[in-house]
Amino acid sequence: MESDTGPSEALRRLNVFNRHFAPLIQQQVSSDSSSPSLQAGLSNEIQYVVKNSILTAEQERSYQENGFLVIPNLVPHHKIDAYKEEFELICEGKNRQRSAGMTIMKDVALKTLSGERAINKLQDFQDNEVLFSYCSSPELLQYVECFTGPDAMAMHTMLINKPPDPGSKTSRHPMHQDLHYFPFRPAKSIVCSWTAMEKVHRQNGCLVVIPGSHKGQLMRHDYPKWEGGVNKMYHGIMDFDASAPRVHLEMEKGDTVFFHPLLLHGSGTNKTSGFRKAISCHYASSNCHYIDVAGTTQANMANEITDVAKRKLGEDVEVNIKDIWYMKGRLVKGERITL
């Protein structure tokens, strides 16, 4: 059934969202009505939004203060249905061409199952035409540009298929900052888009964020010591302040959250019997530069990625994580500069 909703429905949901979250996220509406991008230069504060004609002053202020912005009903339902169908075909594994270059991740507690029931995440779908059309879709890019500027690369792609939790609580994703995985900067020119492929709520493990945490530093990440085990590459913040106020982002199919790579976030246990799906892309300005992560808090992540790459390519192959990122990045807008 075609269930796309029109602009007035989107506006209604935006209002509901704002009413619901405004008190929680303490939107700081100052008496100055000019937008943060227009205020650039007036204070030492990092400006997280570039000059644009898309975001309202209120949306800019909200991203500046909170580090995330939810746009209701952004991705049409028929597109999401096509991504879901493609994901299912990949899980069936009949046509290897479809999943060329992808990293298919299995849940630590469900490895013995087959097909979709074992797979909790697809990564690196930059060469799959159907899935990658999410990253290059105009409805997303108009917003992406507000954070990356006009030259934008899709750097990291994921389809998350959070499985029904088997009782091990391994379907949780520990609180983390995505910047931990990225050897490029500056952080303010990177943004994640995360689109709900169905209704997501607390029961099926929606995203959980800590508003304002994007203004902090990159913290130390490692595997949490969970009794039931932890999924591969699900690093979490080690010195996490569990009392920090969090917001659960309950979203409808097609709703999209854009968030900063230092924003602390994670997701809860899926207590339902369905697979909670979301599709996501990390974009960066092509003007970003690579950094050397040796000797930093990111070194453990880099070693793990290098080990995986060596297992695929051969132990004697010299692997540099910058090369991996260089190869998987795809230009989606403007010109490719340094990334």
Ligand SMILES: O=C(O)CCC(=O)C(=O)O
């Ligand atoms: O969809 C989720 O559960 C969160 C995934 C996430 O934050 C990540 O993979 O970095």
Ligand SMILES: [Fe+2]
């Ligand atoms: Fe994340």
